[in-house]
Amino acid sequence: MCDSGASEHFTFELSDYSSYEPFSSARTAKTADGTSQLLGQGTVIMNHKLSNGSSHLVKLYPVLYMPKLNIRLISNGMLCKQGLLATQDDLRIIFSYRDGAKQTYLEGYPSTPGTTLTFAYGTITHKNPSTVPPVSLGNSVNAKSIVTYDTWHKRLGHPSSDVFSKFEKHVKGFEKGVLPKPNPHLRCIGCLKGKMKAQTYKESNKRATRPFELVHMDLKEYPSLSYNKYKYILVVVDDFSSYVWLGFLKHKSETITVFQRWYAKVFAENIRIKYIRSDRGGEFVNKAFHDLFSKYGITHQTSAPHIHQQNGRAERMIQTLNDKSEAMRLEAGCPRSWWQFSIETAAHVYNRTPLKRGNWKTPLELNYGDVPDVKYFKVFGCEAWVFIPIEKRSDKLSPKSELMTFIGYESGSKAYRFMNSNNNLIISAQATFFEDRFPRLGKNEEITTKDSAPILLDQPNVPDVQGRLDSPSPAWGRRMNRGRTLDR
Ligand SMILES: [Zn+2]
16 A cells, blocks of 8 residues: 555565565554554565556565554655655556656555555565666656765765865855764764774975975885786875875886876976975886986985885875775775775865865865865765666666666766676766665675776766866866776
8 A cells, every 4th residue: 555654665474575684673663553563674576567557666675574564555755755756646646757757666546446545556576676776767866865964974985074064165066055064973884994083193394385396106005906906006195285196006117107107197287396205115216217207307305214204195195095995995895806996986085175284175176276076976885776878788678777886986087987796897977876775785705806998888078177187077087097997
């Protein structure tokens, strides 16, 4: 029965569920005649029959299990909350997608004409829930909904509540009044697992006075290979703005190549770097780098042997990004080899996060003068239903969209990166996000690494703004050229 009074969907039949999780302790719910026990919840899939005779699969989640009931209840309010539009006349109630097409998702009509009780008809089936799309799919963006503090905290890479409160003023993309008040008491699993802590460092007193006057760099080795078989990252940090670029390497010997690629872009912008600071590691102190620096008129400053603090900026940046990256990755239960994606997302978010030292301007603004827009930010590792263009579907009957995991922003275009269930990297701009669900959570998988190129489903070509290293709008922005994905 379609019920306007019910706050949730309910069933009394355990065998209805396609997937089910019992509650660790029974909960109680108020009913018309007292209270009743709720034992668990899950997904119910119905082959739903519409009044025009056609039928399709409908996925209801969460459906609560209440054995004492004697009728199954579909909550009208829950369907609307999940993004459907309800229209009712004296014959029936129709829940449709909001994306203009007004396609019916679920319909309730009376068993006998003239009564006011409406029912959704069909048979319950037992499909794998992940193959059945949830509500509000299509080309549309998310249905308008209230985004909680918790979700923004995750989208923005787990900032402290102090930093969080500065976003509204220094970053674009929040609809008015949408950004919730920070909740300093939030206990975030990601923050706890990623061991985030407020970092206090003594600032060195000599600071650059303009972007690219002084640039720090450092190389970090990771304990495990990444998805694309990388083992190192090269971190480049601008001293004035704290803007950060990342380069990915398979071998230490690639340091100079990756650096050169980055430098070529800076040079093409007519930007001259005065000083570069690094430690005395062999990857930086060698003839090739020496020759390169003298050719470009750059003074290479190295820290005195055994004194690490002089190169502290780049090292601390790695630490900061790593904390954010691990908080995001662990929160979403993503495999270790995905550090490559989580750290890139961390850098992308960091460059758009207000900085106390910069009077709460973001590194992007300090470096390039552009106020970032973060409207497109999503929670790393969350569930996404990616639209499959008709020409890429295997046949006419295959689904319009596919369940994937969101893993970051694609450089130089207005597209997102996803991992599909076969662990292939997918690039697309059209998806519907469910930011409180994490498909990889609890799977404990270790994904094999891959050499294959990403699959482009749909990537609107947006020209770069003046060929900048980072073009905040309309494209997400470009970071250091990492080779394969950008070289094409
Ligand atoms: Zn957090």
